[in-house]
Amino acid sequence: MTESKTKEMTEEALNESTTSALQDELLPLGAAFLRMAERRAGRALSDEAALAADALMRAFAEASHKGSVCVRRQDLLAALAETMPELFDRDTANERLERLFDELEALGLLLRRECATAPETLVAPWVEDGERIYAARYFAQEASLADALVRIASQTPDKPSEAVLSEMRRLTDAIHADEHQAGAVRKALDENLAVICGGPGTGKTTSVVLMLECLLAEKPNLRIYLAAPTGKATSRMAQSIQESVASDRLVHLLPRMGAVLAGKSDAVVEGRTLHKWLVTKTASGERPSKTNPLPCDVLVIDEASMVDIHLAARLFEAVSPKTRVIVLGDKFQLAAVGPGAVFADISSSTGALARHVAELKTSRRFKEKTVIWSLARAVNHEGVAAKDAPDDVVRLLRANLTEPSAEGDIRPAVWFDEAPQPDTGLSSAALEWLERESQPYLEALAAYVEAERRPGVGDAEMEEAWTRLWKALARFRPLAAQRRGPQSVEALNRVMESRVKAKLVEIGAYDERFDDEVYPGRVVIVRKNDDVLGVFNGDVGIVVPLPFGPDEDPLTARPRRTVIFGDTGKRIAPSLLPAHETAFAITIHQSQGSEFEHVAVFLPEKPDSGLATRELLYTGVTRTKGTVTIFGSERTLRTAVASRTARVGGLAQRLEERVRSTEVR
Secondary structure, three states: OOHHHHHHHHHHHHHHHHHHHHHHOOOHHHHHHHHHHHHHHOOOOOHHHHHHHHHHHHHHHHHHHOOOOEEEHHHHHHHHHHHOOOOOOOOOHHHHHHHHHHHHHHOOOEEEHHHOOOHHHOOOOEEEEOOEEEEHHHHHHHHHHHHHHHHHHOOOOOOOOHHHHHHHHHHHHHOOOOHHHHHHHHHHHHOOEEEEEEOOOOOHHHHHHHHHHHHHHHOOOOEEEEEEOOHHHHHHHHHHHHHHHHOOOOOOOOHHHHHHHOOOOOOEEEEEEHHHHHHOOOOOOOOOOOOOOOOOOEEEEOOHHHOOHHHHHHHHHOOOOOOEEEEEEOOOOOOOOOOOOHHHHHOOOOOOOHHHEEEEOOOOOOOOOOHHHHHHHHHOOOOOOHHHHHHHHHHHHHHHHHOOEOOEOOOOEEEEOOOOOOOOOOOHHHHHHHHHHHHHHHHHHHHHHHHHHOOOOOHHHHHHHHHHHHHHHHOEEEEEOOOOOOOOHHHHHHHHHHHHHHHHHHOOOOOOOOOOOOOOOOEEEEOOOEOOOOEOOOOEEEEEEEOOOOOOOOOOOOOEEEEEEOOOOOEEOHHHOOOEEEOOOEEOOOOOOOOEEEEEEEOOOOOOOOOOOHHHHHHHHOOEEEEEEEEOOHHHHHHHHHOOOOOOOOHHHHHHHHHHHHOOO
């Protein structure tokens, strides 16, 4: 075929199909964006460039939906080939894409990496960086984060004194720490940045209190900041540290930490969410920033796998290079809801920051060789080839149903491959699990309501009833991959709500005039932080009844209710709560950092939904302290074990570049 004929066909394809696509198929937002770009450039885009811009926007939308920070060139080519198959064949696609990039660059829509040297140079909406194309904001955040991390990591703290090293050996010997835990504590003493990885029960909290005890031995007036992505995670970290320091195992070993937590020391420990730290003004009257860093000596960040690129960039930019940073997380857990895989990139044992990484490997929650231990390892492909992992997981779960268990009569892991019923969205096995596991909660709720009704009931009795109710809730939790549809949070909450209301009707405690939404026993989870009320995203509470006032007629007055939050003891009127939702069941994402005696994991109904991943299954399974029951088809289970969350980004490579230039390693 001649070159002129090819050009003629190209122009014909553009005239016939491209214009139609521009008029009929562009997303409304994309069309508006293109009009803005044309006004900015002072001329209309060619049809081909307009379609390229549209394909780029569509590719970014898809990448963002999957948690990626950028778009790979090959994915953009695939999107263009789908939009303009006549033009983007295998032989000419790269050359044509370069020409399109040249036009977008000329129109001020695209910036090449060599020109994107500082935030103020990012005057175009997109940045081309070799095989990756970024939205300018994401490019700037990724570059800023890499710079900040290497700036912190490159600082070498004073070498620990022999007295501090002796204290470290005393502590690690006293608790019989293995080499991994002892190495993690030493890492925090030797490095300005320490990244500590470990699954549930591997001793991350214990390691932190040992680290802080040693650091306090060197500097008694430390200012220590504790931080986590959510209010729930922050309060859980503070509570875990308090309990660890006060435990019989450690109370006599940690006099300095004990004094700090009791307020009897010159050192200070404060805990807030990452967002709260970043908006709280320092003594200068300004919010923390690179030029006005957080005023702390030690910053401990928990649940770091939940931190996305936006938050990480803001946070580490506001950390002084003189601040010692300890980052905690589980690299096998679900990544952040937002874009990026920050913790995975910084915790890699082969990455740029490998010398700053320590991994805790001995779980005290799951004893070695037990079913849950074996299941978690198989899901993560530990000790098994990737191609064999799905078979291993299925075999292990089936064997647990038929073979003797090391745990006796208890079946720690059970799997039901049973289709959900159309009316409830749950299988009969799932309904049976809910009925069995929720029964103690319903009984505790009835006991609480009956106690509240009794004339002259004392505070101690009500407190006892509340403790029983909260413990009954904390012992079990259904966790779902999806919010809506079969086997979802919505379906589970609907069934649980029906059971709770039926129990209230049975004991004469349900008033249909008022109790449709705010009924006793309703479990709620807060979705928005409220600093004034002191409740935060992820906090869980239970609606409970209050006695009528002396002048109120129980037959006509609106029932009085309050919400008690079990972790903090706060009591808040339902009408004052910030955004919240019913939470008998929660998403697996929401469960991160929590633990329950009995967990049910509901896999997505469709194996190709994109939700069935190794990280999701692992996170759900490891929320249990006792038993886990998995509901889902064999195909979905196998898909989950075989599929790893793949997020596209350049942080790992950018860290390598920064490390090489500063010779951190």
